[in-house]
Amino acid sequence: MSTKKPIRIGMIGTGLMGRIHSNGYNQVPHFFPEQQHTPVLQVVCSRNEASVKAFAEQWGYAAYETDWRAVIARDDVDAIDICTPNDTHAEIAIAAAEAGKMILCEKPLARTVAEGMRMVEAVEKAGVANTVWYNYRRVPAVTLAKQIVDSGKLGKIFHYRANFLQDWTINADLPQGGTALWRLDADAAGSGVTGDLLAHCIDTAMWLNGSIIDVSAMTETFVKERMHQLTGKVQPVGIDDACLFHCHFENGSLGLFEATRYARGHKALYTFEINGEHASIRWDLHDMNRMEYFDHTDESTVRGWRSILVTDGDQPYMNRWWIPGTSIGYEHTFTHQVADFMKSLDDGTPCAPTFRDALETQKVCEAVLKSARSRSWQDTGAEAMGG
Amino acid sequence: MSTKKPIRIGMIGTGLMGRIHSNGYNQVPHFFPEQQHTPVLQVVCSRNEASVKAFAEQWGYAAYETDWRAVIARDDVDAIDICTPNDTHAEIAIAAAEAGKMILCEKPLARTVAEGMRMVEAVEKAGVANTVWYNYRRVPAVTLAKQIVDSGKLGKIFHYRANFLQDWTINADLPQGGTALWRLDADAAGSGVTGDLLAHCIDTAMWLNGSIIDVSAMTETFVKERMHQLTGKVQPVGIDDACLFHCHFENGSLGLFEATRYARGHKALYTFEINGEHASIRWDLHDMNRMEYFDHTDESTVRGWRSILVTDGDQPYMNRWWIPGTSIGYEHTFTHQVADFMKSLDDGTPCAPTFRDALETQKVCEAVLKSARSRSWQDTGAEAMGG
Amino acid sequence: MSTKKPIRIGMIGTGLMGRIHSNGYNQVPHFFPEQQHTPVLQVVCSRNEASVKAFAEQWGYAAYETDWRAVIARDDVDAIDICTPNDTHAEIAIAAAEAGKMILCEKPLARTVAEGMRMVEAVEKAGVANTVWYNYRRVPAVTLAKQIVDSGKLGKIFHYRANFLQDWTINADLPQGGTALWRLDADAAGSGVTGDLLAHCIDTAMWLNGSIIDVSAMTETFVKERMHQLTGKVQPVGIDDACLFHCHFENGSLGLFEATRYARGHKALYTFEINGEHASIRWDLHDMNRMEYFDHTDESTVRGWRSILVTDGDQPYMNRWWIPGTSIGYEHTFTHQVADFMKSLDDGTPCAPTFRDALETQKVCEAVLKSARSRSWQDTGAEAMGG
Amino acid sequence: MSTKKPIRIGMIGTGLMGRIHSNGYNQVPHFFPEQQHTPVLQVVCSRNEASVKAFAEQWGYAAYETDWRAVIARDDVDAIDICTPNDTHAEIAIAAAEAGKMILCEKPLARTVAEGMRMVEAVEKAGVANTVWYNYRRVPAVTLAKQIVDSGKLGKIFHYRANFLQDWTINADLPQGGTALWRLDADAAGSGVTGDLLAHCIDTAMWLNGSIIDVSAMTETFVKERMHQLTGKVQPVGIDDACLFHCHFENGSLGLFEATRYARGHKALYTFEINGEHASIRWDLHDMNRMEYFDHTDESTVRGWRSILVTDGDQPYMNRWWIPGTSIGYEHTFTHQVADFMKSLDDGTPCAPTFRDALETQKVCEAVLKSARSRSWQDTGAEAMGG
Known part of the structure; x- marks a missing residue:
């Protein structure tokens, strides 16, 4: 060593x-x-x-x-x-x-x-x-989705939809702010679910499906006031508890996104689905070692959504871990990112998403929040990412 | 007799x-x-x-x-x-x-x-x-959902989302119009997926969750021209191939709706989900004899989405059919509507949805199409339904 | 007409x-x-x-x-x-x-x-x-399974497993006998779950996978006495509440069967799975319009169990019903059998399973019960069915 | 430190x-x-x-x-x-x-x-x-199953069934023996799937449901000869490729077990299910962070199998890891065992399963193999485990 x-x-x-x-x-x-x-x-x-x-x-x-x-x-x-x-x-x-x-x-x-x-x-x-x-780019199933998209197997893309559903802030007695709950404090977090959850969905979406060019959004703050941990006072809540938007991608497909912390029964349900002319892909963080895939070119009587266990050595990252059929967890996605960063240093290449890539996601988030405030469509100004 | x-x-x-x-x-x-x-x-x-x-x-x-x-x-x-x-x-x-x-x-x-x-x-x-x-109101699982909502078990409602996904018009060689394909002809159909599919979603939604008061929508026509069956000429396609919208319900919850005929892999995937303060409900037409239900008041370590087979005699309509565990199909929902119509004659009461109820759905559909055309929020003017 | x-x-x-x-x-x-x-x-x-x-x-x-x-x-x-x-x-x-x-x-x-x-x-x-x-042969998904097996797509068969799980007799206060409960009376029924439930599994199995040649079984009667509806007296229960067996098929594959009325949570869970060299098939009565299919010849990184909705016009019987994506129910399997019987009269051919076919199932049931009583393997003497 | x-x-x-x-x-x-x-x-x-x-x-x-x-x-x-x-x-x-x-x-x-x-x-x-x-005892969902069983929530147990299905040895060209493939060499492994896979199922079963007292088994070797890695010669295969058995538990419940390496489509599908008078439990290694649970005491119209995501801090081991909704993987079960071993040293208590506990599993495996060879029921002589 x-x-x-x-x-x-x-x-x-x-x-x-x-x-x-x-x-x-x-x-x-x-x-x-x-x-x-x-x-x-x-x-x-x-x-x-x-x-x-x-x-x-x-x-x-x-x-x-x-x-x-x-x-x-x-x-x-x-x-x-x-x-x-x-x-x-x-x-x-x-x-x-x-x-x-x-x-x-x-x-x-x-x-x-x-x-x-x-x-x-x-x-x-x-x-x-x-x-x-x-x-989440480094979930093996999501990386596999990227490979499939890039292979052209899906053909022309019509739809991209994603959501990120949680339920941990429904209790109105939960305070805001401080070390544990800064995500509920608009000053510290900048926004609510838009920056915390939708940003993930947007990063994955633009990586897989190209740039989002305009958006129409709505947000809601269900609990209007919460005690602030640092001041002890009941203060207005400045974050968005929920955010929904639809959009156009540069490739002509339609996007539909939703994030909320008020979806009772969902802990961290990040899912996305892409519908193309020839094939479709679905993924769900709650069962993260699977990818679902529908291939219309399969023989018609036995065509169906394939539930693909992404644990084999020929699937992304999985030659590093255990044996076919055995899963990895949430933490591994971060381990993969460390590994890819180290590899980018070995290779002298950028490690996506770079700050510049992430700025494109930021542009979409900002357009989303502006659209919700103004009740109007907003152009994002986002460009295609590298990587 | x-x-x-x-x-x-x-x-x-x-x-x-x-x-x-x-x-x-x-x-x-x-x-x-x-x-x-x-x-x-x-x-x-x-x-x-x-x-x-x-x-x-x-x-x-x-x-x-x-x-x-x-x-x-x-x-x-x-x-x-x-x-x-x-x-x-x-x-x-x-x-x-x-x-x-x-x-x-x-x-x-x-x-x-x-x-x-x-x-x-x-x-x-x-x-x-x-x-x-x-x-679809007469799917036993959907009627059961109505009973649960009306029981108050869900508490305050935060989210309602529904989609109706099909894939049968992706082929650009499919003609429009005539006996078999009038649904693709704007003159005959009035609209595309909005009237054909979203209307179902909206009827169920307003029945279960009250009136939709304003909407922000987008539509798309992916295939711009098709041969017309009656004229034999290639003509512009006037219908919406896809329609997405978000909205406010009168009860303060947020709605998210999508319908399309370009979601490869889905034949007639009508699903809805309602998230309340205490409980949530999900349903899916592709597995129509089930309802999923999450009850947050269950003991925490064994709390989870319940997959409820709606085939028992104490569940709506099912005392008319066979035995627990055995399913009914799509056609039965129509049979139930005939039965309910006959019963309404026995009872001298209206059979919901009446024309007046259905007009409320029509108002939302029209506001949706207007919103998409104008790229702006539209009030619906819809009122609460009876039934 | x-x-x-x-x-x-x-x-x-x-x-x-x-x-x-x-x-x-x-x-x-x-x-x-x-x-x-x-x-x-x-x-x-x-x-x-x-x-x-x-x-x-x-x-x-x-x-x-x-x-x-x-x-x-x-x-x-x-x-x-x-x-x-x-x-x-x-x-x-x-x-x-x-x-x-x-x-x-x-x-x-x-x-x-x-x-x-x-x-x-x-x-x-x-x-x-x-x-x-x-x-159950006339469930479209099961008929499709038969077509796939007969096509040779599965290759050599290694395993066949089936179960039929119910939970309606757990309550020890349920009586036996009489019009409604003759299935619990050994004199009227002949046996318990073996004739009632396993007979279905065996008929399907021998239709799909050929003859069962020997069996090793166990049975259990969990509730030893029940009041008889006709006599009003508490009498010994003569039926098998549960029956499990493994067996050899003539084609060299291994069979595993289980039926019970004491599987809490299952109403009529009839499932089977066939594992072949190249492909496997699964089916489940609780979601009867689907067949699951795994094809090992699919490209390795996107290989997975396909969830096939059996509702299209090119799948068995489904050109008679509605539109793709819409389901049929339990009763339709009987309607199909009537139709096939009428067609057999049109054609002058037998309508499988004939009495002779059903006798082969009877032989296996009898060998199963004998095996359970004698705690030994039993040859069935069953021959291949027609049809 | x-x-x-x-x-x-x-x-x-x-x-x-x-x-x-x-x-x-x-x-x-x-x-x-x-x-x-x-x-x-x-x-x-x-x-x-x-x-x-x-x-x-x-x-x-x-x-x-x-x-x-x-x-x-x-x-x-x-x-x-x-x-x-x-x-x-x-x-x-x-x-x-x-x-x-x-x-x-x-x-x-x-x-x-x-x-x-x-x-x-x-x-x-x-x-x-x-x-x-x-x-596998240290999968959080399995440990939770143990807690539920021990709580008495299931009531009297009627059925226990488990299987462990793989498909990695179907190819007849796969050799046996040597460093990578000693599991296929009877001398090195002692047995095939019985010791490799069923032993896991038996350990879990006796931990959850008490001792197995007698067994009736069958085994099969589908590929009769394979080249040996060390000798280069084609030699008879001495292991069991598949093993199925049914059994009685000491508590009166019936057990059904199956393991194979010839179940096309399954990588490491270890599942078990327990059916009790009042409730049932299911688990599946391919989705290891979930437990399914059916509670018959739930209100009848909304009763169903609960899909419980075992990722919350009040569920076994999960307070050590990340946040609700995020998964852990296969490797964590071993990490838990190291932790429990270290804790047993802190506490001066045994760390189950001890060698003595594991010997009980060995007795059942041996009875299973003997039963298959002799085509007869065998008593196991197994006693209840500690822990």
Whole structure:
């Protein structure tokens, strides 16, 4: 292992994403041993010293800090991983870029297009490697869907539909804000389900089906006031609890998207479906190791949706894991992204989605929110992604 | 049987709906023997004498006609069943009402609100029994859904979503118009999937969840020209191949609707889902004897979507059929509507959906098409249905 | 219709099967109008005059009787349909054959092989058309399975497994015997789930996969005593509540069968699966309009179980019904059997399964029960079926 | 971490199980940080030096050996993990026990009851901690099933059925024996699917439903000869390709089991179902984060099988992982077993299944094979398991 080039990670944030990214860094060397770049857990940062120290011990970081600026200032850090709330992404990313660090930023890229634009400019000016954690691209079944789409098997695309349904904020007594619930605080999160959930759907959609050119949206805030964790006061809720939109893709297909945290019975039901002239594809995060596929060119009497278990060695990523029929889980999508980032360093290529790719998603999110506010169609200005 | 009051049916039209309604009239006496009103297949009408004669023999009609006006003129007919293309509904219905006949009209009620309004006025002025064949209300699982909604088990409703996905018009060589394909001809049909498919979704939705007050829609015509069956010429296609909309219900919930004939792999995938504060419901026409139900008040560790087989005698309509675990099919929904119509005559009550109820669906359809054309939100003006 | 040859039915029995067969006779002329032989509901028989009279009126029989011998004696009856408990099949069938009547006998053929043998001899001696109502062969998806098996697509067969799971007798307070519950009375039924449920599984299995040559079985009676409806006394239960067996088919494949009325949560879960060298098939009565099919010759990365909706016009029987995507139900399987019987008269061919075919199923049932009693393997002596 | 007690692992074997156990040892400290005993990857052993050296580097072992005896002889090893073919389990385990090492042995415990008995005696005499890797007990959904069974919610149990279906050996050109294919070599494996697959089903079954007291089985070897990897010669195949049996449990319920490697379309379809008086449970490895549950005490009209996503923090093990709705995979079941083993050391209790528990499974496997050979029922002599 001595001949490998270590990429020393400076992790900012110790929440869910801090944990699952740390796991990814730990796991990649075991499952992608041929890679020349290899992650090293160098330093982790969070404001509470006791908890960040415990986190560092638990996950095997060599050091810890309580100020993210100190992490960026360290010479022994090669890459900054941003796992803090959305309102901090721009400031940290720009500082990291200016310090010449690689950056792996949690999604969404930013709260606004304007913030995101500055981040893109910063990393491109600095010429540092950068990626955004839209992890669902790395679900093997979703990567397989991309391969099938790119193969042309679907023919002309007519429809793309996706939803992301949750039910965890129905209780009106749930507070907003603070460490655990910043996603409910518009200042910290920028938006509600649009940035949190729809951003995932949009990233996948534009990766699979090309650019979204205009949108017509509606949003709703079902619970109008919640106590704020930090102030203790009942305050208006600024986020969108639900967001629905339809749209045109550049290829002429119609899109339909919905995200909500008020769909009783669904924990994290991210599904998408693509209907093409010759074939269709469906996927569902609740059964993530499957892809459903309908091929109209099959013999007519025995034609049907195929339930494809994506666990074989000839399917994406699966030669790294166990045996046919045995599943992998949510965390593996992040491990795959670490592996792909390391591989992009081996190859000297970008690791999609880059900040620039993620900015296109940001443009759609912003158009969606603007459309909902104005009750009118909005052009997105989004361009085709790389990757 | 001699003590029963016969309702002598005059059937206009011998297509799919003519066949399946005829079956319903034949079946009701066998399965609802206690009813006092009982249908009699008196006369059937279609323009082609050879084919209408054969139809009459096959289904057991006592007589046939080749001009619908002759049917309405007959003294031995009590009720007119309209199974002809949409562009004929208004004229036939108004004439029938004026002749004092009861009317059972295929959906959609009409091509436009204006047509529908005249039909409502005619039946109400004449005081004749009337109903529109929105048959999916009579799927036992859908009727059960209605009972659950009305019981209050769902609590406050947040979301209603429905789609109706087909794939039979993808082939660009398919002609438009004529007897078999009038649904593709805008003059005959009034609209494409909006009147054909979404109208079903809207009827069920307003029955289950109350009135839709405003809509924002998009439509698309994927195949722009098709040969017309009657003229033999390639002509512009005037119908909507796909229609998507979101909306507000009067109860504050958000609606999301989609219909298309370009969803490869789906034959007649009508599904809906309702998400409430305490519980949710899902249904799918492709597995029509099931209802899925999630009850958040179940014990947390064993809480899950229940897959309910709706085949037991204590579930709607099922005491009329066979034994628990054995299914009924598509045709039974029409048979149930015949039975409910006869029962409404026994009881002296309206048989929902009446023309007036169906007019509310028409208003939403019209607002949807207007919204799509104008790229703007439209109020529907729809009121709550009876029934 | 005057040129058609009427087959005047004499129906013995007015229970569930009496109803569903009557429905079949009523429906066939509407859906199979080209057939030259056509059923006529001539006379129905049951011991209670009031109830048989009502039944005759409800279903449209021209006459009724209260003694089955009177039905057989009538000159205006061409075919006897036996829908009475199993202990009466032999006597009625033999008398009917001797009177030169065609016979349609409910399954199982008889209580024992000895009874069944006498019945086969009687119909063959008399040369009368005969069939046994193993209706599941006429589920379109099951008929499609037969076509696929016969096409050779599966290659060498390794495994056949089937089960029939119900839960309606778990309650120990349920009585046995009498009109409604004769299936729990060993004298009337001959056996429990073996004749009632496994007989279906065995008929389908031998039709699809050839003869079963030896069996090893176990049975259980979970509730040892029940009150008898006719005597009012608590009596030992003589039937098998559950029966499981494994076996060899003549083609070298292994069979696994299970039936029970104690599988909580299952109403009538009849499923089978066939695993071949190149492909596999699965079917499930609870979703009877689907067939699942796995074809190993599909491209490896997109290979999966196909969920085939069997509702298209090019699939068995479905050109008689509605439109693609719309389902038929349990009763249709009986209607198909009536149609096939009438067609067999048109064609002058036997209508499988004949009494002789059904005798092979009887042999397996008897070997199963003997194996369970003796705790040993038993040869069945069954031969390949026709059809 | 310095205050924790390291358990230094000596891993024998570097195949699939060597990899997945190594992953478990690596992961436990990150996800179970409160445990006082913590695994350390001390030494790994395999005969090929180049490959074991690479394995050690990849997984982070401090050292490697090429002779398992050398591992046992080391003072810096606390626990031996046996991941070698079945024919080596007894010798290694007995030597390890005599050396006072803890032992974690891959399943099945041994090839025969006699071998297993000697292993049990050895560990009990030595008083060393021991466990067998029947990992499926640690699927959260399966552990939840155990909790439900133990709660008494099911009432009296009538039926237990399980199968384990694969399709990877259908190709007759697949060789037998050697490093990759020792599972097809009867000398190395002891048996075919009985020890490899059914042993899992039996362990789960007896854990959930108590002891199996007698069995009636059949086995089949579909491909009679295969080339042996080590000799290059075509040799008879000694293993069972498929094994089916039915049985009685001590609690009076009936069991039905099947395993095969010839079920085209199934990769690793391990499923089980338990039917009780009041409720039933189903589980399927291909969708391992779900449990299906039917509760007859639910209100009758909305009663149905519940599809329970087992991903919430109040369900077994899931408070260690991510967020509701996000899945874990196959490898996590092994990680759970490492965690439970470490916890058993913290607590000073056995870690089920112990060698003694696994011997009961061995007794059933042996009775099954004997029954198949002798074509007769066999008593198992199995006793109730602990844990």
